[in-house]
Amino acid sequence: MNKKILVTGGAGYIGSHTVKQLGESGYDLVVYDNLSTGSPSAILYGELVVGDLNDTQSLSQVFKTNNFDAVLHFAASISVPESIVNPLDYYANNTRNTLNLLQCCQEFDVNKFVFSSTAAVYGDTKEYLVKETSPTMPVNPYGCSKLMSERIIQDYSRASNFKYVILRYFNVAGADHSGKIGQSGKKAAHLIKVGCDAALGRRDSVSIFGTDYSTPDGTGIRDYIHVEDLAMAHVNALVYLATNNESQILNCGYGQGYSVREVLTNIKNISGVDFTVIETARRPGDPACVVAAADKIRDLLGWQPKYNSLDTIVSTALAWEKRLAENLN
Numbered sequence: 001m002n003k004k005i006l007v008t009g010g011a012g013y014i015g016s017h018t019v020k021q022l023g024e025s026g027y028d029l030v031v032y033d034n035l036s037t038g039s040p041s042a043i044l045y046g047e048l049v050v051g052d053l054n055d056t057q058s059l060s061q062v063f064k065t066n067n068f069d070a071v072l073h074f075a076a077s078i079s080v081p082e083s084i085v086n087p088l089d090y091y092a093n094n095t096r097n098t099l100n101l102l103q104c105c106q107e108f109d110v111n112k113f114v115f116s117s118t119a120a121v122y123g124d125t126k127e128y129l130v131k132e133t134s135p136t137m138p139v140n141p142y143g144c145s146k147l148m149s150e151r152i153i154q155d156y157s158r159a160s161n162f163k164y165v166i167l168r169y170f171n172v173a174g175a176d177h178s179g180k181i182g183q184s185g186k187k188a189a190h191l192i193k194v195g196c197d198a199a200l201g202r203r204d205s206v207s208i209f210g211t212d213y214s215t216p217d218g219t220g221i222r223d224y225i226h227v228e229d230l231a232m233a234h235v236n237a238l239v240y241l242a243t244n245n246e247s248q249i250l251n252c253g254y255g256q257g258y259s260v261r262e263v264l265t266n267i268k269n270i271s272g273v274d275f276t277v278i279e280t281a282r283r284p285g286d287p288a289c290v291v292a293a294a295d296k297i298r299d300l301l302g303w304q305p306k307y308n309s310l311d312t313i314v315s316t317a318l319a320w321e322k323r324l325a326e327n328l329n
């Protein structure tokens with residue numbers, strides 16, 4: 001019988017790409033999503049249950065009616081600036097709701113768990129390449145809310161037979177090569193999304209948030225990972241959990257950093273559009289440089305990225321944004 005997996009947040013950007021790859025790999029899927037930012041049309045495999053993680057009765061019912069082998073927990077609120085303005089919402093949706101989910105796992109004896117964490121747990125990093133063992137000192141409530149969830153998962157695991165893979169994603173971008181799914185969140189304000197919008201004439205300009213960082217060109221540096229490679233890391237993590245009895249925390253990045261200026265230049269080159277760029281002040285809560293030490297996930301999960309080039313990330317993102325724009329017109 002196929003393995004049955006609960007995917008919270010499977011209607012969202014990263015969840016839907018993972019659902020596609022899990023479906024293609026033969027898993028039986030139930031997506032639990034409140035559709036706050038996700039969309040049913042992004043779910044290409046499995047069953048959708050519309051529900052909120054704060055509704056413990058509805059969540060419990062899903063566990064009762066399905067015999068899950070594992071849980072993939074994507075559902076969360078994801079905006080760093082929003083988390084600074086509304087921190088309690090972030091602790092509620094990201095930390096408290098993770099606790100609700102873990103309590104269901106405990107009640108229904110589901111003991112394999114893959115958690116969507118973030119490079120934001122590291123905060124301002126001292127070394128260029130941040131290791132899984134590097135200090136975790138988040139500089140915004142979003143990062144704190146995820147780090148608290150990590151701690152709860154670890155404590156529960158220490159006290160039980162519960163095993164986890166915590167995946168700390170770096171900056172996720174790009175879209176599935178099929179053109180069927182991509183980043184559709186209406187409020188998404190990630191750099192590559194915003195740059196593509198400008199290239200397609202859907203916004204007048206892009207602001208660079210800070211040009212006075214201690215980086216070679218003064219702008220923030222990030223490790224951008226293609227969403228299809230990240231989705232595959234989840235498939236690999238499930239295989240790992242099925243065959244190993246150890247929990248892991250793994251960075252998901254390529255180990256290659258690009259500055260904001262480099263990313264915007266790349267978008268201009270690939271789109272052929274010289275959109276307006278405005279230099280503005282730093283955005284609160286932004287670290288200068290976040291790049292992954294990326295060996296552990298390759299060694300442990302056998303993860304082999306296929307799309308580790310900024311050109312591929314930007315061209316698939318642009319193709320998706322064009323499609324979205326055409327559908328809107």
Ligand SMILES: NC(=O)c1ccc[n+]([C@@H]2O[C@H](COP(=O)([O-])OP(=O)(O)OC[C@H]3O[C@@H](n4cnc5c(N)ncnc54)[C@H](O)[C@@H]3O)[C@@H](O)[C@H]2O)c1
Pocket residue numbers: 008009010011012013014015032033034035036037038039051052053054073074075076077078093097116117118119168169170171172173185
């Ligand atoms: N996008 C990134 O660059 C990035 C980087 C690091 C980590 N992450 C993490 O990856 C995960 C997925 O992010 P994404 O970019 O796909 O975001 P997204 O907003 O596209 O997806 C989140 C999904 O969760 C659902 N959801 C949110 N709160 C819910 C709740 N209370 N109950 C049920 N469903 C709920 C939303 O409707 C949506 O479908 C998140 O946990 C996020 O913190 C994302």
Ligand SMILES: O=c1ccn([C@@H]2O[C@H](COP(=O)(O)OP(=O)(O)O[C@H]3O[C@H](CO)[C@H](O)[C@H](O)[C@H]3O)[C@@H](O)[C@H]2O)c(=O)[nH]1
Pocket residue numbers: 078079080117118119120169170171172189190191192194206207208209210219220221222260283286290
């Ligand atoms: O309009 C913009 C948007 C972003 N940036 C800059 O571009 C870089 C990337 O910013 P994003 O908003 O694209 O992403 P973040 O690095 O802030 O955060 C993302 O990656 C983190 C992990 O590194 C978290 O997981 C988080 O969920 C996710 O939003 C930063 O230096 C930011 O200041 C701009 O200059 N202008």
